[in-house]
Amino acid sequence: MKPINQISIYILVSLMLASCTTEIPNDINFEPQVFISGAITDEKEYVxxxxxRTVPVNNLGNDPINNAQISLYTKNVSGDRELVTSSFNSAEGIYKSSEMITSIVGNTYWIEIQLADGTFFKSDEEVLKEKIIISDVELTYDYNRVTFADPVDDANFYLISLKVIDHQDPDPEKFSKTLGLTNDVLFNGSDKATFDDSYHLYGTPRNLDVHVSISNLNFNTYQYYLNQLDQYEAQIGIGVEEGTNDIGLLFLPPPPNLIGNIMNMTTNTRALGFFGVQNTTKFVKTY
Structure with a gap:
């Protein structure tokens, strides 16, 4: 299946590109807004x-928000609500749960945040979906194909990562990576669903390690990634040139105007950012 949207990135981590910048005056009145980002996955981990706060375009720094109160909640399939944790350690606007969190597939998760000034935020309640089974990855002269099983009777949305490390390359830090977003409209319930990529082909592969990951997303998180990818492509285009040190969608800085699944309950408006709930499967094949 052709993915709805896809970006292919060829990366050389060891090379730093020189750049030339010119400062352009910005006379537009700037009003900082709160940006929230985070996620919970199927792994036992610190959340x-x-x-x-957003900063003007000519400001390369960050404006972290400290002293916020964060609560992570869950609700089981019976509808019983429970506080998972409200204990977070913070530094420079980054909040980390004081203990590792074990999530439960099928449960719903969300966060509630209150800032020092009383502003209250709440993310949409999203279900932690089941793990996807990856059966194979195939590299040919025509395509790179990931085969996996799509769950029956459910609308699923996927973020798929395909990373290839060529051990014959003299630079051990060099690899190619493709990020794709797709839904299951064309293969709903198939145990042989496929994701194809043809950006960088390998013919008869040898001495390669292929790392695949598939994240089973809720629609809101999928839509957020899709919008983020669209913004990124609008800035640089699809297929980044060899030598860039940009490492892809999941590691991009927060866009300045990307609305996600978090509600400002104080103003009854959508806030910037998102809190994702996603289950990720990893698969490695060596040629």
């Missing part, structure tokens, strides 16, 4: 949430 990390970043809270900051």
């Amino acid at each position: 990390t949430i970043k809270i900051q």
Whole structure:
């Protein structure tokens, strides 16, 4: 299946690009807004949430928000609500749960945040979906194909990462990576669903390590990634040139105007950023 949107990135981490910048005056009145980003996955892990204010375009720094109160909640399939944790350690606007969190597939998760000035935020309640089974990855002269099983009777949305490390390359830090977003409209319930990529082909592969990950997303998180990818492509285009040190969608800085699944309950408006709930499967194949 052709993904709805896809970006392919060829990366050389060891090379730093020189750049030339010219300062352009910005006379537009700037009003800082709160940006919240974080996620919970199926892994037993510390949950990390970043809270900051947006800054003017000519400001390369950050404006972290400290002293916020964060609560992580869950609700089981019976509708019983429970506080998972409200204990977070913070530094420079980055909040990390004081203990590792074990999530439960099928449960709903969300966060509630109150700032020092009383402003209250709440993310949409989203279900932690089941893990996807990846059966194979195939590299040919025509395509790179990931085969996986799509759950039956459910609308699913995926973030798919395909990373290839060529051990014959003299630079050990060099690799290619593709990020794709797709839904399951064309293969709903198939145990042989496919994701194809043809940006960087390998023919008869040898001495390669292929790392695949598929994140099973809720629609809101999927839509957020899709919008983020659209913004990124608008800035640099699809297919970044060899030598860039940009490492992809998941590691991009927060866009200045990207609305996600978080509600400012004080003003009854959508806030910037998102809190994702996603289950990720990883798969490695060596040629």
